[in-house]
Amino acid sequence: xxxxxxxxxxxxxxxxxxxxxxxxxxxxxxxxxxxxxxxxxxxxxxxxxxxxxxxxxxxxxxxxxxxxxxxxxxxxxxxxxxxxxxxxxxxxxxxxxxxxxxxxxxxxxxxxxxxxxxxxxxxxxxxxxxxxxxxxxxxxxxxxxxxxxxxxxxxxxxxxxxxxxxxxxxxxxxxxxxxxxxxxxxxxxxxxxxxxxxxxxxxxxxxxxxxxxxxxxxxxxxxxxxxxxxxxxxxxxxxxxxxxxxxxxxxxxxxxxxxxxxxxxxxxxxxxxxxxxxxxxxxxxxxxxxxxxxxxxxxxxxxxxxxxxxxxxxxxxxx
Amino acid sequence: xxxxxxxxxxxxxxxxxxxxxxxxxxxxxxxxxxxxxxxxxxxxxxxxxxxxxxxxxxxxxxxxxxxxxxxxxxxxxxxxxxxxxxxxxxxxxxxx
Numbered sequence: 001x002x003x004x005x006x007x008x009x010x011x012x013x014x015x016x017x018x019x020x021x022x023x024x025x026x027x028x029x030x031x032x033x034x035x036x037x038x039x040x041x042x043x044x045x046x047x048x049x050x051x052x053x054x055x056x057x058x059x060x061x062x063x064x065x066x067x068x069x070x071x072x073x074x075x076x077x078x079x080x081x082x083x084x085x086x087x088x089x090x091x092x093x094x095x096x097x098x099x100x101x102x103x104x105x106x107x108x109x110x111x112x113x114x115x116x117x118x119x120x121x122x123x124x125x126x127x128x129x130x131x132x133x134x135x136x137x138x139x140x141x142x143x144x145x146x147x148x149x150x151x152x153x154x155x156x157x158x159x160x161x162x163x164x165x166x167x168x169x170x171x172x173x174x175x176x177x178x179x180x181x182x183x184x185x186x187x188x189x190x191x192x193x194x195x196x197x198x199x200x201x202x203x204x205x206x207x208x209x210x211x212x213x214x215x216x217x218x219x220x221x222x223x224x225x226x227x228x229x230x231x232x233x234x235x236x237x238x239x240x241x242x243x244x245x246x247x248x249x250x251x252x253x254x255x256x257x258x259x260x261x262x263x264x265x266x267x268x269x270x271x272x273x274x275x276x277x278x279x280x281x282x283x284x285x286x287x288x289x290x291x292x293x294x295x296x297x298x299x300x301x302x303x304x305x306x307x308x309x310x311x312x313x314x315x316x317x318x319x
Numbered sequence: 320x321x322x323x324x325x326x327x328x329x330x331x332x333x334x335x336x337x338x339x340x341x342x343x344x345x346x347x348x349x350x351x352x353x354x355x356x357x358x359x360x361x362x363x364x365x366x367x368x369x370x371x372x373x374x375x376x377x378x379x380x381x382x383x384x385x386x387x388x389x390x391x392x393x394x395x396x397x398x399x400x401x402x403x404x405x406x407x408x409x410x411x412x413x414x415x
Contacts, residue, residue: 064408070397070407072407073407073408143404143405146405147405148399148404148405149384150403152384152386152403156354156369201366204364204366204381205349205364205366208333208347208349208364209331209332209333210331217333
């Protein structure tokens with residue numbers, strides 16, 4: 001029987017719980033029906049004791065170790081697992097239809113095809129939702145999947161390549177390729193951005209600089225605004241499904257470990273019309289579609305939290 | 320002992336996309352996407368950015384590029400060496 005390992009690094013147990021629920025319900029069974037022995041591996045990048053095993057039944061829970069010292073190094077460590085296929089699915093990516101992914105397996109019968117990417121966030125596919133043949137990746141120079149910088153002498157205009165992007169080019173040099181399924185219209189994927197980074201940032205330095213400076217930074221950084229919004233959408237769904245607090249703060253308050261609804265609403269209310277706001281509105285519309293798809297797949301009739309100021313476009317229009 | 324031309328960054332301070340020269344001592348500030356060029360990093364957090372030169376004595380290095388300088392101690396959360404290679408948690412300079 002062919003083996004498939006679905007692998008993902010996680011820093012926060014609540015997001016991992018939601019991720020695991022979707023993968024175990026919608027992805028693993030589809031591959032099992034296609035004749036695979038499937039295992040799900042969660043790499044706990046921090047505080048492994050907070051990941052309660054009963055929330056991830058049947059998953060293999062890994063933690064930092066030599067050759068997998070953190071989440072990026074874990075990608076390469078996963079290539080050594082005893083499995084013909086590896087499916088990396090990022091912590092805030094939810095693949096909603098495993099049969100759709102299975103439908104691409106026949107493409108991998110082609111010996112020149114090394115992987116299928118179901119989600120691309122840059123010009124080159126990364127590891128965000130990557131179904132790969134392990135033998136093809138094991139042949140590449142190590143580290144295979146690590147992030148890199150190029151043209152550092154041109155700092156601050158150096159080029160940062162995310163995990164997995166260099167592997168695509170290394171494969172091309174060997175005459176092999178990664179099939180990009182990203183462009184498929186209405187792909188059954190819900191994709192959220194930066195949801196771990198903003199929580200880790202708060203954890204690392206918000207207390208050092210104070211809440212006011214942290215929120216002021218947020219108001220200038222598009223990536224953080226996107227992440228804060230996405231965590232609010234995900235938190236709302238998580239709390240509906242599990243009845244527990246998502247991204248709790250130090251006092252246990254909902255989203256206090258990210259940005260609360262009230263705090264983000266104040267920031268958005270003060271955001272002047274302009275390029276940043278236009279981009280944010282476009283991104284939020286995209287996130288709205290993602291959460292509605294994810295909620296529908298979970299059988300939840302989703303209601304948006306009251307985060308947008310009244311003069312912003314209503315969220316349900318995006319549905 | 321800090322001289323009169325020394326600039327001391329203190330705990331509670333936050334800097335974003337700033338450049339700090341050899342006269343700087345960090346005693347607890349958080350630096351996001353900054354350029355550190357020759358000073359002494361005694362404590363605080365360097366998140367992203369470029370460590371061009373200087374001494375990193377203590378504090379946390381997270382996601383930046385360690386181009387040159389002396390690593391004395393501190394927490395290496397992750398980052399990149401001067402070849403642009405990723406260096407995971409604990410894999411602090413000096414790098415081969």
